[in-house]
Amino acid sequence: MGGLREAAEPFVVPGPSGVAIRTRLKHLTAEDVKVLRLVGDHLGALAARDLKVRCAAGLTHDKDQWAERKRGLTAESSSRYAGAITKATHDQWALARRGQMAYIQNLERGIGMIRHRLSLPVDEPGSKRAPGGYRSAQEWFAKTRRLHVLEDRLSAVRADWEAGKVRVVHGGKKLLNNRHNLEAAQFTEDEWRRRWEAERRFLQADGEAGKPFGNETIRVTPEGVVSIKLPAPLAHHANAPHGRYVLAARVSFPHRGDQWGDRVQAKRAVAYRIHEDVTRGRWYLTASWTMTPGRTVPLKTVRVGGLVGVDTNADHLAAWRLDKHGNPCGDPRRFFFDLTGPASHRDAQLRHAVIRLLHWAKRHGLAIAIEDLDFQREKTREKHGRRKRFRRVITGLPTSRLRGRLVAMAVELGLTIVAVDPAYTSRWGSQHWQKPLTTKTRKTTRHDAASVAIGRRALGHPIRRRTTPPHDDQSDRRGHRTVQAESDTRRREESRPRIPGPRTRCVLPGCGEKVGDQCVQDRSGHAAEYVELTLSLQER
Template sequence: MGGLREVAAPFVVPGPSGVAVRDRLKHLTAVDEEVLRLVGDHLDALASRDLKARCAAGPDHDTDAWAERKRILTTQSSSRWAGSLTKATHDQWALARRAQLAHIQNLEAGVRPIAHRLSLPVGEKGTKHAPGGYHSRQEWFAKSRRLHVLQDRLGAARADWQAGLVRVVRGGKQLLNTRHHLQAARLTEAEWRRRWQAGRRFLAADGESGKRYGNETLRVTPHGEVSIKLPAPLAHLANAPHGRYVLAARVAFAHRGEQWRDRVAANRAVAYRIHEDVTRGRWYLTASWTVPPVTTVPLATARARGLVGVDTNADHLAAWRLDEHGNPVGAPRTFAYDLAGTADHRDAQVRHALIRLLHWAKRYGLALAVEDLDFAADKTREKHGRRKQFRKLISGMPVAKLRSRLASMAAELGIPLIAVDPAYTSKWGAQHWQRPLASKTRKTTRHHAAGVAIGRRALGHPIRLGVPPRPLRHWGRTAPPRDDQSDRRGHRTAQAGPGTPGREESRPRIPGPRTRSVPPGRGAKAADQCAQHRSGHTAEHGFWQQDPLPLSP
């Protein structure tokens, strides 16, 4: 135990702090689409200039500078549009700042193992907790060159961090790089341009509590009517009073529709965002709002009836149900998903697997136990050396998406979610649970055994000390006591209790003599209660026939 790290205690995962629903804007006219594009492009230009001003200010930005930016934008749009623009700019800059820090930490995680291995002699073997030297002079030379490259990148990233310089692309860096590879992406320049403009368009407004229907800029009535407050330069396009434009489309959120209608009827804040899907030729409206923190159940309550231990893998979820004592119940379950294809396809696969898992747990009223995974520092090339397949495996696991999806979906169904430390769960699960849980008709995988280990850790039971005994077969008799050489603990074959399985069944028929005094072939009716030497029953061990009456002399 000296070389093992301390395992953190399990905890109940809190629920989400906000929700978002989406609906399609159907039956839009050509004029409606043109107005949406004009408004979005105008606000896009304002957002780009505001982001440039925010990045130039750097960490020295304060509330006075924020107010000045808002005043500049108000003259070209409106006060509410200016508030939404500045807030979106501030959130985007903060996100870029956090990503910059994560990039620095990732570079540091790559530099450390290379520098350590270069300092060792070539061919020196490593230990269990530290890698050894490189295998050959050629590998040593290649890694020394890579070390210089990473150190240069790290120095540049640290200089940008200290200067407060961030690099942000409105519309996305991936779409921007696609411009240089149109043939590989099978896009024309005109098609790429439409996607680029749609990705940069700004049509989002924050909610305001106490205002009509919770949002004065993008207003949606409980009956689904959508109207937009036009910016000042585009006020001539209004088709409704007070400089508003009413769309011909109507929305009715199928998911959480009742919650949304209750909020807008009570004039509670709801944020909206309109965006265009160029590939499908559709427009969508997304509504979002904050919810009060969900009161998590105590850990003891979540453990009361047992739980489901879930092991997360690159292509499936391995789950096993456990009772409150940590014993596996029933058969293991596998919920597979395919992460090949587009992002929407991957997201749908993850949601489908999770909803099947949650419905299974809901059927028995059980909580879920999952690992608190975070592979941020384990995805570097230098973490696992030449193990390319393993690096590819952990890089393909949708850890962040699974974590966020599972937390929100479990809270919606009222299922407690327990997070445990992932240390040694796969290793100890395979070592102590894979073989005992296997049988002739069931092959227990390493991942299902890890699910048992995760569940036991969530229940507070040890993993390595809980090897279950081999199952006993009950034929109406209990097992002999420990000191079976004497009768001081009771009769060695005491009658089984009322709850013992198979208590009323007969003992198995074993061919051959049961004792040395009984020859083979006898005792065929040993299981028949009517064939025993009892009052009112016949016996098989003696042939009885009434003697004839004596004749009189």
Template sequence: MSGLRRVAAPLVVSGPCGVAVRDRLKHLTAEDEKVLRLVGDHLGRLACLDLKMRCAAGLEHDTEQWAERKRALTRASSSRWAGSITKATHDQWALARRSQLAHIQSLQAGVRTIAHRLSLPVGEAGSKRAPGGYRSKREWFAKTRRLHVLTDRLQAARADWEAGRVHVVRGGKRLLNTRHHLQTAQLSEEQWRTRWQAGRRFLAADGESGKRFGNETIRVTPGGEVSIKLPTPWAHLANAPHDRYVLASTVAFAHRGEQWRDRIQANRAVAYRIHEDTARGRWYLTASWTIPPVKTVPLAAARAGGLVGVDTNADHLAAWRLDAHGNPVGEPCRFDYDLSGTAQHRDAQIRHALIRLLHFAERHHLAIAIEDLDFTAEKTREKHGRRKKFRNLISGMPTSRLRARLVSMAAELGITVVAVDPAYTSKWGAQHWQKPLTTHNRKTTRHDAAAVAIGRRALGHPIRRRTAPPPAHRSDEQGHRTAQARSGIPGSEEPRPRIPGPRTRSVRAGYGANAGNQEAQHRSGRPAEHEPWHQDSLPLSL
């Protein structure tokens, strides 16, 4: 155990703190789309200018500068639109700041790894915990150049971090770079321009508790009517009183519609966002609101009736049901998904696999145990070198999205999720459970065995299974069981609970009276071992 890292204790995952539902804006007229584009482009330009001012302020930003920015935006729109824009700007700047720190940590890990391998002789073998030297002088020379490149990037990133500079692109850096590779992306310049303009629009409004239907800027009635408060420059386009524009489309949220309707009828805050999907030519409305944190179930209660251990893989979820004692029950389950194609397709595949897993756990009234995976620092080429297939494998595993989806969907069904440390689950599961669980009619995979290991760790049991006793007898001649409680653990030396009543006709009266008194037994290390012992004489009847 000296070379193994400490395994963290399992914990019950907290539920989600927010809800978001979406519906399509159908049957919009040409005038509706024109107004939405004009208003979105105008507010998008204001959001770009506000983000520029926030990035220029850097770490020197204070409440006075924020108030000045909001006053400038109010003159060109309204106070509520200005509040939504400044809040979105602050969130975007904070996200860029966190991403910058994660980038610095990734560069530091790469520099440390390369410097360590360069310090070793060429061709020196590595170990399980530390990589060895590079294979050839050519590779060693190439890595020296890469070390200089990463060092320069690290210095530049640290300088930006200390100065408070962030690099943000409204509309997305990936879409911006696609402009230089239109042929590869199979897009024309006009199609790219349409996507770029749609990505930079701003049509989002924060909710306000106590206001009518929870939002004064983008208002949705219980009947589904959508209206927008127009900014000052476009107030002449209003088709309703108080500079409002009512869309011809209505919405009806199929998912959580009752919750949304109860919320707006009580005038509680609901935030809305309108965006255009240029690839499909559709408009969508997204409603979101916060919910109080769900009180988590105690870990002991989640373990009471057993649980379902789940092993996450690049193309499927391997699951196995375990009872409260850590024994596998029934047959293993496999929930496949395909992560090729578009982001919408991948997200749908994940949701489909998770809902099948949740329905399985709901039928048996069990909690779900899953690994707390995070590959952000474990998929670099400096760490895994030429293992490109393995890097692609772990990069394709949707760890963060799957975790977020599972938590939110499980909370809706009232299913508890237990997160465990992923250390050694695949290795120890295959070592101790793959062969014993394989039969003539069932071929247990390494992932199925890992699911058993994850479930046992969530239940508080060791992954190593308790082996059978020695084949001949229970003496010390052939050794004890390989996995058993140590002598210092309370209760390890106590007798098994005795079932009332004799088991056989040969049990005499008073049998087992001293079974719980270990000092009275003739065992090594007990006082009775040193007492004189006399064998009874044979009965005369023999």
């Protein structure tokens, strides 16, 4: 076992700290759409200007500059709109900084891998832990040139990081680049322009506790009436008192509508965002609020009744139910999904697979154990080289989205999620569990075996199993039985002792080289016979 990475301890995943629900704004009039676009364009221009100021400040930005930015925006909007814009701008700058650091780490991993492979002889075979040398001298030479390119990129990004300089596009860099390749992006100039304007609009407001309906800027009543506080330059478009505009649409929230209604009536903070889906030609309203995560169930309590081990794959979730001793129960389950097509289709497929898994676990009343996956180190092309198919597989795994969906949906059903270290689960699961669990009527895949390994690690049991029991006689020459001992049983991982006696008629009980109690073998008449022989020895 030398050189193997030590697996981290499993832990119970805390619940989500926020909720976001969305509904459609139906039956909007032409005037409603006009006002929404005017307000969104006006606030979007202010947000773009504020983002430029924030990026220029860099690391020297402080609370005084933040207050100055807010005062400059208040005159052209309102204090509440100014607060929402500055907060969103600061969050966007912080996100760009995190992305910049992730890019630096990715470049460092790529440079380290290229240097390692260049240090090896050409066509040097690799191992399971590290790739070998490059296949040809031509590839070796090409990688030396790529090494210099990556080093130049790294030095430039590091200089930006130290100076606090980030590059952010208000509206999205991908959409901006599509303007130069409209044919490849399958856009006309008018379609691109409408989408670009929609992405740059800013029409959202932060929640305010103690205010009527949880918000003063964008207000939604329990009856579904939506009204907006217009910025000062657009106040002449108001159709209600105090510079407000009431939309003709009436909204309701089918999902978590009761929770939203309770918060609105109790004057608790609720944030709102209005945005346009140009592709569908629809307007949507999103309500969000923060909440305190519930108390985390102790891991010892979760393990009492067993759990469900889940292995994440590129096209399905492999699950198997385990009892508290780590023994698989019943047959494995597979929940398939298709991650091709647009993002909305992929998200729906993943959501349907997760809810089927949760309903199955809910019927058995068990927690779910899943790997705490992170493929950032594996996604670099410098490590896997020409294995493009494998790189596509690990890149396509929706690890972060699956984890977020699973945790948020499990809380609603009252289920607990246990995260385990993914080290060696697939390899050891296939080695110890795939063949023993395969029968004439059941074909066990390596993913099914990995789900058993994940569940056993979450339960605190070792992944390896005991060997098959003897099938032709009652001797011990075939090794351990498959029956798992209790976790508190002493010496449960040792070899089973042999008790000679009347069955072998060779030596007296308690005198052999493998002395011990064989009650765990459940042999007929063994327990009574052992007690009787023990008493006779004591009398002697």
